[in-house]
Amino acid sequence: GTQAQSSKLLQKMSRKFWTPLYTTLRRTLPSKHPYLPANSAFKFPSPTYFLSPPSPSSSPNSPFSSGYDFYSLQNPKFPVRIFCFSTGAEEQSSARCWSCGAVAIAAPFLVCETCRSVQPMDHSLDYFQIFGLEKKYDIEVQNLEGKYKDWQKKLHPDLVHSKSPRERGYAAEQSARVIDAYRTLSKPLLRAIYILRLEGVDVDEEETLTDPELLSEILEIREAVEEAADPLALNEIKSQMNEKLNHWSNSFTTAFRCRKFEEAVNSIRRMTYYERVTEEIVKKL
Incomplete structure (x- = not known):
């Protein structure tokens, strides 16, 4: 009787509170991640599985952003640990300024809005994220140019010549990357090659012409x-x-x-x- 009541309670919690495993993974992992089923129509039955909230015992230094305990209602005593990698935007939402300790207000976190200090470079950001653009090929170049000029007003090394060597180094790195991002996205051919690379498709520009x-x-x-x-x-x-x-x-x-x-x-x-x-x-x- 107790086990039946527990199962009913877990089913109710699953339907009402917990996200189905497949949905969570689809939102968190890249579309071609090896841990995702090949069939996009595949779904775990909600009455059978549920995810518990992240465990507070998770190590803050872990390479995983969060862990979810995955239970089967047929055997709820033995959870299987499911880890999900975080995206750059998720990591930046809790990032703090190295200088004043203020929490990042918005992503991308290249400059602290509180103390105006230039932040360390985050290599997890792609060029589209740097400019707050949707990852698509047909972008508005004028909009890109405006965002580029805005970043240069904040990141140009000449603006931090009186700051610490540490921050001058950050500014040089950030400014160089923003310039490279702008040059890549502003040219249709380079933008096409780059956006395909983000999808895991490399283009050999020097390939011998056979057509x-x-x-x-x-x-x-x-x-x-x-x-x-x-x-x-x-x-x-x-x-x-x-x-x-x-x-x-x-x-x-x-x-x-x-x-x-x-x-x-x-x-x-x-x-x-x-x-x-x-x-x-x-x-x-």
């Missing part, structure tokens, strides 16, 4: 560039390259949204060659 149609096209374009007699002819070819770059940039946007990464890589290869032709034209102008 005969594209190879023939590129050879014809380069021949036209070499034979161009004046800047007017070069600018005409440059205009054509810009049209091709826009076309394949749009193709990348569609492929990335649909998570068709092979098509996305193909778009990047096209953009790479047209970008190189454009650079050759600029050198001749």
